[in-house]
Amino acid sequence: MTTMNISLPDTLKDFVDEQVTGRGYGSSSEYVRELIRKDQDRQKLRGLLLEGANSSPSAVAHEDYFAALRARVRAQR
Template sequence: MATMNVSLPDELKEFVEAQVEEHGYVSSSEFLRELIRREKDRTKLQGMLVEGMESGVGSELDAAYFDGLRDHIRNSGAA
């Protein structure tokens, strides 16, 4: 595992320490890794949303669409 040193103003350092204490993280490093993972997931989701918006007009999300989706799930054996 690589090491990275981060300088924080006292106010942010105190916030990190409080979050570690409050949420039961083992260390500030664990807390920061979790924040980075969340940001990575958020960035990926944002990219997927943009890709979807740029892909063109989608299906109309009406009752028939959801009925078909339910049928597909039932018939696939996933349910």
């Protein structure tokens, strides 16, 4: 694992320290790694949503489709 040093103003360092203590992180590095992973996930989701929005529709979804989907979800519970 490589190391990266960052400079933070006191207010941000205090905030990070509060998050580490209050939310059960082992270190500030662990907290920052989680923030980065969440941002990666958010960017991936945004890309997928944009890809879907820019694609052409494949088929019209009728009420029967949604009824079957709801039934499948209920059956899985």
